[in-house]
Amino acid sequence: MASTGLSSSAAPSDATSAKAVLVAGLLSYADAETIGAVTTAVRDGLASHFGGVVSRIVLVDSGSADGTAARARDALGSSGGLLELSPARATADMLELPYHGIPGKARALHTILATARDLEAQACVIFDAGVCTITPHWVDWLIRPVIQHTFDFVSPYYHRHPFEGALTKGVVYPLVRALYGARLRQPAGAEFACSRRLIDHFLGEDLWERDGAQVGIDLWLATSAACGDFRLSEAALGVRTQHTRSEKTVDLGTTMTQVVGSLFADLESRAERWQRTRGSVPVQQFGALPAMAPMRGSSVDLERLIESYRLGCRELRDVWTWILPPRTVLDLYKLMDLPLAQFRLDDELWARIVYDFALGYRLRVLARDHLLQSLVPLYLGWLASFILQVRDLGAEAVDQRVEDLAATFEAQKPYLIARWRWPERLRT
Amino acid sequence: MRHGDRWRDPNWYKRAIIYELPVKSFYDANADGIGDFPGLIEKLDYIESLGVTCLWLLPFFPSPLRDDGYDIADYCQIHPSYGTLDDFKRFLDAAHERRLHVVVELVLNHTSEQHPWFQRARRAPKGSIERDYYVWSDIDEKYRAARVIFVDSESSNWTWDPVAQSYYWHRFFHHQPDLNYDNPAVLQELLRILDFWLELGVDGFRLDAVPYLVEREGTSCENMPETHAVLKAIRRHVDERWPHCMLLAEANQWPTVVRAYFGDGDECHMAYHFPLMPRMFMGLHLEDRQPIVDIVQLTPVIPDICQWALFLRNHDELTLEMVTDEERDYMYLAYSADPQARVNLGIRRRLAPLVGNNRRRIELLNSLLFSFPGTPVVYYGDEIGMGDNTYLGDRHGVRTPMQWTSDRNARFSRADPARLYSPVIMDPIYGYQAVNVESQERDGSSLLQWMKNLIGLRRLFPAFGLGSLEFLTPDNQKVLAYVRRHSADTILCVANLSRSVQPVELDLSAFAGLTPVEVLGYTDFPIVGPQPYFLTLGPYGFYWFELQRRPV
Numbered sequence: 001m002a003s004t005g006l007s008s009s010a011a012p013s014d015a016t017s018a019k020a021v022l023v024a025g026l027l028s029y030a031d032a033e034t035i036g037a038v039t040t041a042v043r044d045g046l047a048s049h050f051g052g053v054v055s056r057i058v059l060v061d062s063g064s065a066d067g068t069a070a071r072a073r074d075a076l077g078s079s080g081g082l083l084e085l086s087p088a089r090a091t092a093d094m095l096e097l098p099y100h101g102i103p104g105k106a107r108a109l110h111t112i113l114a115t116a117r118d119l120e121a122q123a124c125v126i127f128d129a130g131v132c133t134i135t136p137h138w139v140d141w142l143i144r145p146v147i148q149h150t151f152d153f154v155s156p157y158y159h160r161h162p163f164e165g166a167l168t169k170g171v172v173y174p175l176v177r178a179l180y181g182a183r184l185r186q187p188a189g190a191e192f193a194c195s196r197r198l199i200d201h202f203l204g205e206d207l208w209e210r211d212g213a214q215v216g217i218d219l220w221l222a223t224s225a226a227c228g229d230f231r232l233s234e235a236a237l238g239v240r241t242q243h244t245r246s247e248k249t250v251d252l253g254t255t256m257t258q259v260v261g262s263l264f265a266d267l268e269s270r271a272e273r274w275q276r277t278r279g280s281v282p283v284q285q286f287g288a289l290p291a292m293a294p295m296r297g298s299s300v301d302l303e304r305l306i307e308s309y310r311l312g313c314r315e316l317r318d319v320w321t322w323i324l325p326p327r328t329v330l331d332l333y334k335l336m337d338l339p340l341a342q343f344r345l346d347d348e349l350w351a352r353i354v355y356d357f358a359l360g361y362r363l364r365v366l367a368r369d370h371l372l373q374s375l376v377p378l379y380l381g382w383l384a385s386f387i388l389q390v391r392d393l394g395a396e397a398v399d400q401r402v403e404d405l406a407a408t409f410e411a412q413k414p415y416l417i418a419r420w421r422w423p424e425r426l427r428t
Numbered sequence: 429m430r431h432g433d434r435w436r437d438p439n440w441y442k443r444a445i446i447y448e449l450p451v452k453s454f455y456d457a458n459a460d461g462i463g464d465f466p467g468l469i470e471k472l473d474y475i476e477s478l479g480v481t482c483l484w485l486l487p488f489f490p491s492p493l494r495d496d497g498y499d500i501a502d503y504c505q506i507h508p509s510y511g512t513l514d515d516f517k518r519f520l521d522a523a524h525e526r527r528l529h530v531v532v533e534l535v536l537n538h539t540s541e542q543h544p545w546f547q548r549a550r551r552a553p554k555g556s557i558e559r560d561y562y563v564w565s566d567i568d569e570k571y572r573a574a575r576v577i578f579v580d581s582e583s584s585n586w587t588w589d590p591v592a593q594s595y596y597w598h599r600f601f602h603h604q605p606d607l608n609y610d611n612p613a614v615l616q617e618l619l620r621i622l623d624f625w626l627e628l629g630v631d632g633f634r635l636d637a638v639p640y641l642v643e644r645e646g647t648s649c650e651n652m653p654e655t656h657a658v659l660k661a662i663r664r665h666v667d668e669r670w671p672h673c674m675l676l677a678e679a680n681q682w683p684t685v686v687r688a689y690f691g692d693g694d695e696c697h698m699a700y701h702f703p704l705m706p707r708m709f710m711g712l713h714l715e716d717r718q719p720i721v722d723i724v725q726l727t728p729v730i731p732d733i734c735q736w737a738l739f740l741r742n743h744d745e746l747t748l749e750m751v752t753d754e755e756r757d758y759m760y761l762a763y764s765a766d767p768q769a770r771v772n773l774g775i776r777r778r779l780a781p782l783v784g785n786n787r788r789r790i791e792l793l794n795s796l797l798f799s800f801p802g803t804p805v806v807y808y809g810d811e812i813g814m815g816d817n818t819y820l821g822d823r824h825g826v827r828t829p830m831q832w833t834s835d836r837n838a839r840f841s842r843a844d845p846a847r848l849y850s851p852v853i854m855d856p857i858y859g860y861q862a863v864n865v866e867s868q869e870r871d872g873s874s875l876l877q878w879m880k881n882l883i884g885l886r887r888l889f890p891a892f893g894l895g896s897l898e899f900l901t902p903d904n905q906k907v908l909a910y911v912r913r914h915s916a917d918t919i920l921c922v923a924n925l926s927r928s929v930q931p932v933e934l935d936l937s938a939f940a941g942l943t944p945v946e947v948l949g950y951t952d953f954p955i956v957g958p959q960p961y962f963l964t965l966g967p968y969g970f971y972w973f974e975l976q977r978r979p980v
Contacts (some may be wrong), residue, residue, distance in 0.1 A: 206436055272888050276917075279979065418950035421888065422881050425872040 022046065022055035022143060023121040025112030027190075028129035029102050032066040034243050035129040039075040039082070042127060045139025050147070058083045058115050059129075060108040068129065085111050102128065106213035109221075113199050123147055124199055125154075128190040132241045141235040141287035142193040149284075152198040152230035155222055156189035157285065158240040162390055162398040163300060166383050167259055169402045171354055172219070174409035175263060178351075179274040182226035183282045183406070184234065188219040188259070191237065198230055210269075216262025223266050227273045236287035256379065257372040264361040264372075275417050280410060305384035306343055310336050312377020319374045322427050323360035328352060335381065345385040347408035353378055354409075355416035363423055435527060440481075441632065441674040441698055441803060442735045443893040444529065445883055447480040448742060449808035450496075451488045451510045452849055454830050456841035461848040463829070463840070465511035465519045471830075472522050474865065478811060479883035482529040484634060484676075486743055488516075492542050492603070496743075496827065498533075498636060499540035499604050503621040509849075520629045529631040531676065536618060536658075537637040538604040545617075546605050550592040560611040563597035563643060571597070574649035580772050599640040599649075609641050609658050619665050626666075632674030635659070635696065638689065639679045651685055659695045674698060676737055680749055683727040693731035701727065701736040701802060703750040706759060708740070708796055709782065710751075712789060713762040715926040717908040719755075721899055724800070735893075736802035740793055741810055744823055745774030746782065768818045776823050780813040785857060787813075788968035791878060792923060795970040798886045799912065799921045801897045811879040812868050815858020820850065828853050831860040838864060885947060885972070891917040900934055907932040907965065911975075918975040920944060924965035933960035944973035 024042045028035055039057065046055045059082055061069050069084055076082050102108060109126065116124035123146040125139065145151040158165075168186055176187045194202065207213060207220050225232060267274065313336050320329055331349055338344075357375050361368055390398045437443070455467030465488075475483065487497030488510045497507070506516050523530050539546055545561045552558035568586035576582050578600055586595040587602040596605045607614050622633065642654040659677070666673045677689040677696035682703060689696045704727075707719040730736070746763070748756045756773070763782050764775040775782070783789035790813060797804045809830055817825040829840035829852045837845055838852045838860030845851070852860050868874035886892050895914030902909055906926040912919045918939070924930045936942075936956045944953040944961075953973065963971065 204436075272890070275888060414950050421885055421950060422948045425877060 019054065020056040020116075020119040021053040021122050022050055022147070023112070023116040023119055023124045024055065024057045024139065025109075025116070025124060025126045026057065026059045026072065026129045027062070027102050027105065027108050027112070027126065028059060028064060028068045028072070029062040030064045030066050030068060030245050031129040031243070032064070032068045032071045034132055035068050036071045036075040038127060038129045038131060038134050039072045041134045041136050042139055043076060045136035048136055049140035050143065056083055056119060056121075058085060058112050060085050060111050062102055062104045062108055072129070083115070085115060104214065106208050106217040109217055110203070110208050113194075113202055117196075117199050117203060120196075121199070122196050123193055125193040126191060128242070130243050130245060131190070132243055133239050135238075137287070138191065138235075138237050141237060142191060145233045145235065145284070145286050146193050146195050149233070149286075150195075150231065151233040151284070152195040153222070153225035153232045154193040154235050154286070155184045155187055155232065155283075156191045156240075157186055157234045157236045157287070158189065159236070159238050162393070162395060163387060166386065167255065167379070170350070170379065170382055170386060170405070171260055172263060173402065174351070174406040175267075175354060175358075176219075176223060176226070177280045177406045178409035178413050179267065179277065180223055180226040180270075181277040181280045182222075182232050183280050184222055184226065184232060185402075187222035187226075190218060190242075192218075192221070193235075194221075194225070195230075198225055198228075201225075201228055201230070207269075210265070212258075212262050212265050215258040216265060219259075219262055220266055223270065227270055233284045233286060236285055238288075252379075253373045253376050256376050257369055260357075260375065261361070261368065261372050264358050267358055268362050271420065275420070280406075300387055302340060302343075302384050302387060305380045305387075306340060309377050309381030309384065312374070312381075316374050316377060319366065319370070322365045323371060323374070324353065324356050325424075325426060328356065332378070332381075341388070343381075343385055343388060345382045347405050348412060350382050350405070351409045351412040352415055355412065355419070358416065359419050359423060362420070363425070365426070438672060439733055439735075440529060440672070441676075442733075443887075443890060444482040444803050445480045445886060446482045446484050446531070446737070446803060446805040447475060447478065447808065448484045448486070448739075448805055449830075450486040450743065450827055452497075453827055453840075454808065455832070456829075456843065459842040460509070461841050461843035462509045463849075464509065465506070465515035469515075469519050469522050472519075472526055472528070476526045476528065477880065478806075479880055479887060480806065481527070481887075482531060482631070483523060484531040484805065485533070487533045487535065492540055494540070494603050495601055496822075496824070498535055499538075499542075499601070500535050501540045501542045502544075504624050517628060524629065529674075530629075531632040531634055531674065532625060532630050533636055534618070534622060534625075534633040535636040536607070537640050538598060538600060538606045541603045541605055545607075550589050550596075554594075557611065557613055559592075560608055561614055561617075562605045563608045564592065564594045565597070566594060568595045571643050571645060571647075571649050573647060574599070574643070578772060597643060599637070606640065606643075609654065615658060615661060619662065622662070622665070623669070626670045626673055631672060632676060632697075634676045634678060635662075636678050638677045638696075639681060639685075651679075651681065651688065656688060656691065656695060659689065660691060663691075663695055676700070680747055682750055683723070687728045687730060690730045690734040693733050697733065698735045698737050698803065701738055702747060704736075704800070705739060705741075706746060706748055706751050706755070708793060709746070709763060710755060710759060711908070712783070712793065712925055713758075715906050717905055717925060720796075720908060724897070724899070737805055738797055738800055738802035739805040739807065740797050741777075741779045741782070741807045741826070742805065743807065743827055745771050745776040747772075747774040749773045766818070771823060776816070776818055776825055778814055778816040778826050779807070779810045780858065781815050785813065785815075786968075787875065790875065791882075792925070792968040792970055794879065794882060795921075795923060795972070796908075798882055799892055799910075799919075799972065801895070801912070803893060804886070806879075806883075811876055812865055813858070813863055813875045815853045815855065815863065817851070817853060824850060831864040833864050833866040834861040839866075881948075889917060889919060889947075889974075890914055891919050895919070900936075902932045902934055904930055904932045906930050909934055918942070919947070920973040920975055921970065922963060922965065922973075923970040924968060927967050929967060930965050932963050932965065934963065936961040939975050941977065942975040943978050945976050947972040947974055 059072050073082055123143050125142045142154050145154045173185050177183050205224050360371050390401050451468055452463045454463045455471045456463050457467035488507055489500045490502040490505050490507050491497045491499050506513055549559050549561045574585055589596050598605050639650040641658050642652040643649040644652050675696045677699040679686050679689050680702045686699045689699045703723050707723045711717055711720040748759055764770050769775050769777050828850050831838040833839040868876035891912045891914035895912040898911045900909040907930055908923045910921050937958050939956045940958050942956050
């Protein structure tokens with residue numbers, strides 16, 4: 001394989017030369033609190049569900065100073081077998097804590113996948129060592145589709161409160177589905193599994209050293225799988241919670257810049273592919289979702305969300321005219337005066353807004369960070385509208401509402417393609 | 429190799445969009461009136477914004493500049509007017525960071541008379557290796573069958589050298605003695621030069637004037653088998669050490685002759701398609717597709733890894749060597765009624781003045797350039813419709829400073845106007861106050877914005893760079909229609925070569941059931957049926973359609 005400039009600092013040893021059918025990779029950073037339980041769950045999952053095959057647990061720690069690796073070793077105890085590797089020491093990306101908290105994540109992931117390839121593993125499963133809710137079943141639900149059902153990529157599907165993960169519901173999932181044709185509902189999940197064929201494909205992809213890989217790598221791997229000739233599936237893993245790695249809170253603007261920015265960057269690099277994809281196909285689901293009572297009522301302050309939207313309309317009017325066509329801007333103004341109960345941001349309008357922002361990002365009509373930050377009030381408006389529509393619904397109905405939104409994104413895809421191909425510069 | 433494996437596609441040149449520029453003409457960073465590498469670095473954002481993927485730099489080596497740098501005095505240095513080797517390295521890194529490949533010139537055929545090799549050769553004993561770096565004769569009668577190329581300035585291919593007391597051979601200007609490839613040391617020298625630039629990180633070479641490398645008595649001294657042997661040796665060397673490197677042959681010959689420069693895929697990766705360019709202009713002026721169809725049908729199949737380089741205009745004259753005498757007469761009348769515009773066997777004009785600054789014609793010609801089989805080469809300034817100055821002598825009139833703004837010197841340089849290497853274009857139609865990058869970047873309907881969009885479209889469809897071509901034969905001769913196919917993609921291109929609206933009925937029965945989707949606006953047209961498909965095209969209009977099979 002051609003060099004990517006990434007390498008493991010681990011010296012070749014007997015440990016790495018032995019073959020394994022399964023590789024379970026743990027990514028960690030300052031996870032002393034959780035990694036013991038995660039390691040144990042992974043070990044137990046491998047033993048109870050795949051006891052008959054050779055498996056290895058590989059840990060790539062991104063420089064924890066809290067004894068994370070020692071906790072993992074302790075958790076395995078005398079059973080041992082933990083293969084510890086370090087990603088090549090990066091520079092800037094090791095200093096930057098992304099919203100999901102693994103510095104140098106792309107390098108760490110690359111190290112695990114390269115190790116899985118070197119071990120000639122048939123499947124590789126990835127876990128974030130900061131996850132608090134993992135059970136041994138996760139190992140089964142993620143790996144079995146690969147080993148037993150010949151799927152190439154298993155994306156996680158976490159059970160969430162209807163109002164949680166709204167950025168995924170309102171932007172990431174609809175966009176990934178409409179553009180790449182794969183109905184992966186949480187395509188940027190931290191846990192996933194992949195086949196040997198997909199490992200080779202991932203390692204050959206030209207994305208590991210791209211700007212933003214630190215943040216976007218999970219999503220980019222999912223879209224990479226969606227764009228190739230691979231079989232995709234989802235594993236329902238239940239509820240996921242994560243321990244906090246940093247005292248610093250990440251504001252919505254930063255999250256928007258990181259998540260949506262990495263998605264828009266991906267669009268730019270795969271335009272040739274997504275413009276040829278029509279429609280979408282559902283993916284087969286594995287695992288099981290625990291029953292959760294319908295969520296009635298909400299602690300979300302809708303007035304505050306809508307006021308943020310109104311403030312955006314007042315303050316960002318000029319900025320938006322660089323990105324959005326006049327019709328859209330007018331439609332947004334009309335929403336300002338609506339009372340809370342009638343506040344609705346139409347799906348079609350929202351889809352076009354997201355598409356226009358993707359186009360503005362591509363054309364660099366504004367500094368990209370500023371452009372993405374200016375999406376925040378619009379997103380909050382959409383979120384308020386979404387919550388108003390689903391707050392009295394059960395989980396299934398909420399899911400259906402998200403599906404309807406994603407279908408609208410699909411229907412509006414020609415709008416994006418037409419403008420992408422022959423952009424109309426709104427202001428010059 | 430630095431920068432990984434240069435983005436992994438070994439056949440990158442087949443999907444490239446090349447932007448050709450002389451460093452001296454692009455941007456002057458040190459206010460000495462001459463463009464330079466630091467200036468070029470400053471303008472890389474602009475080049476990136478165009479969407480092109482590859483830069484081809486005209487010669488930038490130390491040179492007396494009697495042939496605008498094609499008379500090289502030192503192959504491994506930078507002309508001091510353009511900067512230093514460190515400046516070049518910085519430029520290369522900055523270009524690669526923007527994913528732009530960089531192709532430089534390798535003038536194989538000749539050097540400047542000031543090159544140390546020549547100065548040494550003229551003083552070396554007859555028969556010595558040093559002397560034999562060049563082609564000498566005691567008489568000027570050898571190789572009489574070889575034509576003189578620069579008929580306006582040279583009367584013979586031999587020039588007497590009083591120091592050597594011998595004649596030396598030159599196919600171009602008399603101050604450009606031809607290297608002697610019968611001397612193996614010469615090839616070794618050139619390979620060392622090639623390694624030098626590849627080691628720095630360049631991605632390919634334009635091999636200048638390749639048909640003339642070897643001379644043999646009784647022949648035209650063009651396209652000799654020994655010349656191909658030299659090129660094959662260069663290619664072997666490249667493949668062994670620099671597999672990403674692309675070699676582009678400049679061989680102004682008929683396609684059937686140029687075909688040999690691809691070998692069996694073991695000679696040059698690319699070669700210019702010289703005869704296509706004048707025929708595109710001719711077809712446009714005649715309002716008849718036949719000249720274009722004829723030359724494409726005369727073009728032989730080339731090996732899979734090879735590619736034609738296509739262009740509308742470049743730094744030289746619009747060459748009319750590869751047309752018939754009648755066609756040349758027609759072209760002179762049609763495109764250079766002013767004799768001042770003629771030089772050698774060609775027309776020294778840029779694209780916009782050639783077509784009367786007609787925006788629709790410029791767009792149509794570019795649509796052909798970007799949809800024909802091959803890699804398009806855009807000449808700097810043509811993306812904004814720059815003009816020329818035919819009074820500057822030789823071909824300098826198409827190498828004037830890039831027009832960035834309407835400010836002094838077109839903001840090309842802060843030097844006093846008198847100090848510029850060339851006056852900027854100042855006439856009322858094409859002058860820098862009317863035609864410049866700044867105004868076109870602010871004008872949403874400018875030629876520059878249109879070119880950016882077209883380049884973006886071209887990049888979306890691999891079929892344009894990689895696909896096959898089939899012509900359709902509608903009754904209306906003013907309409908050129910062809911299908912490009914690659915993998916699952918089928919693209920139908922239809923162009924109206926005339927100044928008036930034209931109807932056309934296309935036999936698309938082979939595509940019955942498919943939906944033509946107009947590429948620019950992503951608009952569905954009626955599904956193709958068994959009957960002729962009827963279209964109407966506006967003056968100089970063109971359509972590109974994806975032929976898509978829609979799910980039932």
